[in-house]
Amino acid sequence: MRMPTILSFVLLLALGYVAIVVFIYFYQSRLLYLPGMPGQDIVATPELIGLPYEDLRIETSDGVMLSGWFVPHPQPRATRAIFPTGSNHWSSFIACGSTC
16 A cells, blocks of 8 residues: 555544544433433332332422432431432332342
């Protein structure tokens, strides 16, 4: 191969890489959180595994609605907040139990 051909090939690869990085940067919120995906529905509650719970809805100061469950313990020693990540609703972990 001649030097200009190699240089053109490397330049083309670099431009392609930059294009992919720019695309991911501008569309990252759509790539990380997919609200329209199946699996967003609540498929189970703590009641399914015998735990009493209260359904919670909290509106933040910027208007975002957060939802969750309060599961009391008969002998509480601490308070724990669990923040699951990903696009599936975390109730799916209750439904599958230890098989997930």
